[in-house]
Amino acid sequence: MWHLKINLSTMVFLMVLQGAAVVLLLDWYLEPNSHSPKPPNDKVQVLLLSSWRSGSTFMGQVFNQHLSVFYLMEPLYHVWNTVFKPASVLRIAVRDMLRSLFQCDLSVMETYLPVDPNISALFKWRDSRTLCSPPACSFTPQNPFVDQGQCEKRCNVQGLQRAQNACSTYSHVVLKVVRVFELETLYPLFQDPNLNLRIIHLVRDPRAVFQSRENAAGVLARDDNIVLGQKKTPADERHYQVMQEICRSHVRIIERAVMMPPHFLEGRYKVVRYEDVARNPLEEINSLFEFVGLRMPPELENWINHMTQGKGTSRGGFNVSSRNATNISQAWRSTLPHDKVKRVQEVCREAMSLLGYRMVNSEEEQKSLEIDFLLPSELKKNLGTD
Ligand SMILES: *[C@@H]1O[C@H](CO)[C@@H](O)[C@H](O)[C@H]1NC(C)=O
Numbered sequence: 001m002w003h004l005k006i007n008l009s010t011m012v013f014l015m016v017l018q019g020a021a022v023v024l025l026l027d028w029y030l031e032p033n034s035h036s037p038k039p040p041n042d043k044v045q046v047l048l049l050s051s052w053r054s055g056s057t058f059m060g061q062v063f064n065q066h067l068s069v070f071y072l073m074e075p076l077y078h079v080w081n082t083v084f085k086p087a088s089v090l091r092i093a094v095r096d097m098l099r100s101l102f103q104c105d106l107s108v109m110e111t112y113l114p115v116d117p118n119i120s121a122l123f124k125w126r127d128s129r130t131l132c133s134p135p136a137c138s139f140t141p142q143n144p145f146v147d148q149g150q151c152e153k154r155c156n157v158q159g160l161q162r163a164q165n166a167c168s169t170y171s172h173v174v175l176k177v178v179r180v181f182e183l184e185t186l187y188p189l190f191q192d193p194n195l196n197l198r199i200i201h202l203v204r205d206p207r208a209v210f211q212s213r214e215n216a217a218g219v220l221a222r223d224d225n226i227v228l229g230q231k232k233t234p235a236d237e238r239h240y241q242v243m244q245e246i247c248r249s250h251v252r253i254i255e256r257a258v259m260m261p262p263h264f265l266e267g268r269y270k271v272v273r274y275e276d277v278a279r280n281p282l283e284e285i286n287s288l289f290e291f292v293g294l295r296m297p298p299e300l301e302n303w304i305n306h307m308t309q310g311k312g313t314s315r316g317g318f319n320v321s322s323r324n325a326t327n328i329s330q331a332w333r334s335t336l337p338h339d340k341v342k343r344v345q346e347v348c349r350e351a352m353s354l355l356g357y358r359m360v361n362s363e364e365e366q367k368s369l370e371i372d373f374l375l376p377s378e379l380k381k382n383l384g385t386d
């Protein structure tokens with residue numbers, strides 16, 4: 001019976017050894033939770049936060065084409081359109097919807113939809129590649145782009161359950177929104193251990209936004225009422241007031257996220273100018289992909305080149321079409337009357353100086369295409385990202 005002969009010091013040695021093994025194993029098991037803020041499943045949620053007419057449809061489509069991404073365009077439309085109260089009143093409902101959708105819980109939508117909704121009840125559902133392809137829909141598109149007609153015919157299933165199950169199979173959930181005006185309400189989402197949230201804040205020259213908004217004034221009127229909280233003002237004046245709110249929100253968000261970020265925002269926020277994307281689409285989009293942990297597939301690279309270097313100049317409404325992005329981003333200079341340019345510059349002065357949009361001092365300056373109104377962004381310098 002040799003084992004009875006083990007002496008005390010051997011026993012102690014073995015116990016210490018076992019203890020060390022347990023500690024090592026525990027450490028190994030606990031590591032993902034105790035040492036890193038990432039949730040154990042490594043999923044990433046991306047809020048593409050922008051404002052109307054700022055290139056967010058295009059940018060949303062870039063993410064939508066990526067095979068790792070579950071994408072919904074403007075889900076907050078349902079909150080605003082159903083409840084119709086001033087924006088400040090809707091902030092909590094907005095946050096709750098974002099939190100649920102980021103966790104692939106689509107039941108939150110049912111509050112805002114008819115009873116027993118089809119998937120087609122979701123705003124712009126046919127624009128979402130993931131809702132029009134397996135596993136959400138058995139129809140397999142021939143090319144990576146959604147055939148909206150086929151999707152309409154074959155994917156309009158009853159209930160949201162299939163889409164919800166599909167959502168959890170993707171590594172990234174990307175939501176594109178234009179109905180968020182501040183970050184404070186969203187702070188709990190950054191602190192939620194089940195989320196690994198990134199914000200991409202897409203901004204555009206307010207003069208270009210204003211010009212584009214004027215062309216879409218009818219469609220935007222209802223949202224304008226929500227932004228302004230039904231203040232009574234003449235229609236012409238309202239356009240400037242909405243612009244002022246949008247510009248203020250850029251300043252407020254950047255102050256929170258860049259100038260003095262709370263610790264949970266660090267490394268989770270990136271601001272990007274539409275004009276920089278228009279000039280260097282691949283470079284800018286690659287850097288956004290890197291920021292959220294996505295790789296650029298070659299087919300997507302081709303699509304981006306096609307979309308941004310096209311010959312088209314038409315105003316695409318809310319559709320993405322092949323256009324000359326550089327040319328489009330300058331269109332306000334020839335089409336927006338100079339007195340309107342001056343007004344927009346007044347209401348957006350602070351945002352423009354923060355974002356690096358040079359002021360126009362005369363009509364000649366405005367028309368003279370040799371002058372570049374895009375300055376190197378101060379923000380990039382501050383962040384050291386360039
Ligand atoms: C809902 O989907 C079913 C097929 O699943 C279809 O027959 C019906 O017409 C759809 N209803 C609506 C309102 O789209």
Ligand SMILES: *[C@@H]1O[C@H](CO)[C@@H](O)[C@H](O)[C@H]1NC(C)=O
Nearest residue numbers: 148149315316317318319320
């Ligand atoms: C956008 O595309 C849809 C579907 O392809 C079409 O019905 C609509 O007229 C288009 N809108 C614009 C403004 O081009």
Ligand SMILES: *[C@@H]1O[C@H](CO)[C@@H](O)[C@H](O)[C@H]1NC(C)=O
Nearest residue numbers: 309310311324325326327328
């Ligand atoms: C796009 O427009 C810009 C400015 O008008 C011009 O310099 C450039 O050559 C155009 N590119 C294409 C591909 O047409």
Ligand SMILES: *[C@@H]1O[C@H](CO)[C@@H](O)[C@H](O)[C@H]1NC(C)=O
Nearest residue numbers: 313327328330331333334369
């Ligand atoms: C954009 O392209 C159109 C047509 O090619 C041209 O007339 C216009 O001057 C261009 N605008 C700018 C700002 O380059």
